[in-house]
Amino acid sequence: MTHHTLHWTDTDRIVATQVATVATPQNPLPLESGAELKHVQLAYETYGTLNAEKSNAILIFHALTADAHVAGKHHEHDPKTGWWDALFGEGLAFNPATDFIVCANVLGGCKGSTGASSINPETGTQWGMNFPLITVGDMVVAQKRLLEQLGVGKLKAVVGGSMGGFQAMDFALRYPESVERVVLVATSSKLSSQAIAFNAVARYAILNDPNWNEGNYTPENQPTVGLSTARMMAHITYLSEEALEAKFGRRLQAPAQGKTFDFQKEFAVESYLEHQGKAFLKRFDANTYLYLTKVLDYFDLAEAWGEGSLLKAFSLTQAKFLIASFTSDWRFPTACSQAIAKTLRQLGRDVSFIELSSTAGHDAFLLETDALNRIIAPFLHSL
């Protein structure tokens, strides 16, 4: 396998998504459920070059619906950059001139990695609901295999926001010898009952969409109502009440018209949400959404690594931690990050915790890039 080397300059930020095979019939991937996968591919991107000492590798994990494309463009005229592009560059959080950065689409994803929307080579048909349920741990094991193929042993850092943070924590506890630093942004050691409840409603909407058809929907006849409903609801939980108030308030979509007294998308916030729901259909798969929300629900770091004790779980790692939360995030409120930081301090670990001011809600982990650069860059690059 060759590494895709990038010269990270303002004029040359082109990156290509690559694919690695991390499980084969000879080397299957055992899953936490007891099942195993005989064919697993991971889509991934790399930025920068692994140095001779192999000491500059950073693994970034993405959140629920993102992908391997964390920075750069796919071609010269690509209108969109990767989801954390603003964190990449000289003096910023991630510097491809000095770091070797890896980001892979999660196991179970639908952005190039093997998941419910992939063809099962054993049957020649889409996995659909025959895909086994997976966990954060399964995702992490698959990515460790990718790193081995890339020649990466020890990681300078694992980094993740939201569900990406779940993976970063699991990675750090599962492979403590391989992780020097952990960066956690807007995350939690487990989902609250409320968060599980929102996911349950999302799955209910999809599973009961007549087009879902036990997961055997066709491209022409997808459970679009269920999936867009799920996304619209989730989207509300990613934004803060104050952000919605500031951006839309009670403003009508067509204020000059006044109240229309009908069931059109009358308020601006309605129109916005419906747009978000529809746009999501173009980039995400309904079955995959079922699997990945279940991954979220199952995640409980204390249960997985400490027999219910977060202290016991984190005692497994000696890594340095940087933990950031956002004031207006009610999906993973500051208290979730504080619980992790407090546990690490109890263990005498090197931990920096900062609550960043933001009105952007949970989405702040994608939007507050200046603040993230300010705290991540020194954590990763100073001695």
Place this chain on the structure above:
Amino acid sequence: MTHHTLHWTDTDRIVATQVATVATPQNPLPLESGAELKHVQLAYETYGTLNAEKSNAILIFHALTADAHVAGKHHEHDPKTGWWDALFGEGLAFNPATDFIVCANVLGGCKGSTGASSINPETGTQWGMNFPLITVGDMVVAQKRLLEQLGVGKLKAVVGGSMGGFQAMDFALRYPESVERVVLVATSSKLSSQAIAFNAVARYAILNDPNWNEGNYTPENQPTVGLSTARMMAHITYLSEEALEAKFGRRLQAPAQGKTFDFQKEFAVESYLEHQGKAFLKRFDANTYLYLTKVLDYFDLAEAWGEGSLLKAFSLTQAKFLIASFTSDWRFPTACSQAIAKTLRQLGRDVSFIELSSTAGHDAFLLETDALNRIIAPFLHSL
């Protein structure tokens, strides 16, 4: 019209829902939209007897999905009492021995009053989506007509929680000469952008359910997926995060089984929510849910009565106010009640505001009956 007189004792709390005609072709009900209704019936219940001075009448308004049956039982073996039954009795908030209490199902409702699920006498078929959109003001005007039929002029008090509070406020500003006291529980002078957003997703789920069929669904083929999805989501917003955590946490429905690695209702909170969604189908109509959530969205007291100024709006009334919010209510947080109380104080009005401690979230207005009795009883009954 005769009044249904009740002797309110522990052994005789039987009440019958009655029906009044409040609009006819000769006396139609003009609506805020410009439309009018030529046939309006309101289902209502009364408790106690109007005294000779007609000075003991209290009007209670219900919330989004409730009904006229605020207290008592419908028959001797009725397993369920009315939704605020615990507030009725000697020494409690409402005393049928001394008060004459009225509660009507809202205009646009589906519990006996005229709404989308009613037969339009002009066509002989269900109104469905031909029913005009209505507002809190329209509901209030209809109920004023009911009071006139009952011989009630001046009200000792108007009382409401949540959407009931919307009506109580509108009534107090619309008929200032008729209202001595106003009791507001867990309410707001308008919906936030976030609350509109949740309603928008609820309506999206119903409007896009294939069974909805432009509102012309049959009893056998209703938009059950859309309506139950809407209810499940709304239910999350009625409960506090801490209530969900305490009641369900991350507990599995069948803990002995461990993770099932399938898409059954695995967590207890999932199972609970799905039960709530299904139960709702038996007692509520999908089109009605569309209309009533729109009533919520449209409500803006300052806009309706004060050209955007809450101060100007409340300057219309001289009534005494009792306002209560709950610490864990994130649907209508304390700040919403505080804004109303602050405005009334600026106007020099007699206003008592109290934030009650509760972990029950918005649903506290139905559950914290001891606290409500303690504050409402003296407000209504002392001189």
